[in-house]
Amino acid sequence: MADHEYPYLDRPEILEHPTETWAAQDMRKSDVFTYAAKHTAGETRARFLERADFFFHESVAKLRSMPSHTLTRPVVLMLTNGLMHAGCLRTATMPAPAPEHLAGFGKPESFVPQKTRAMKRARLIVAAGAAMTVIAAAAAVYFLI
Numbered sequence: 001m002a003d004h005e006y007p008y009l010d011r012p013e014i015l016e017h018p019t020e021t022w023a024a025q026d027m028r029k030s031d032v033f034t035y036a037a038k039h040t041a042g043e044t045r046a047r048f049l050e051r052a053d054f055f056f057h058e059s060v061a062k063l064r065s066m067p068s069h070t071l072t073r074p075v076v077l078m079l080t081n082g083l084m085h086a087g088c089l090r091t092a093t094m095p096a097p098a099p100e101h102l103a104g105f106g107k108p109e110s111f112v113p114q115k116t117r118a119m120k121r122a123r124l125i126v127a128a129g130a131a132m133t134v135i136a137a138a139a140a141v142y143f144l145i
Helices: 021-039 042-063 072-080 085-091 114-144
Strands: none
Touching: 021 042, 021 072, 021 085, 042 072, 042 085
């Protein structure tokens, strides 16, 4: 990604609708690179931080140059992304979270689709309803006789 990713609006001809939203979307790339840098070290970390900084500044500059930069979509994208970049600037080192000791994951379970579970529960509900109806009918007959 560090070698092949580029700002979306560098190639607007491949976009169906090249708008200001694409410039704001590039801020997500900055966050991805910052997060990746947090979990690496050495040259790789430096490369990721450089790419994060590039996408952050490129996104802001491109968006600022567009007259429609105050529309809702780009504003929301800018408000929800890019915060990692600011945090990275305030912290000289970004140590990755220490791995937690995990006691175990338990036994693997087979995947059961939601539809299968729902149908099984529906059959149980119908069966319980039928049983309650039979019990109620038997009770009514017993008390009427």
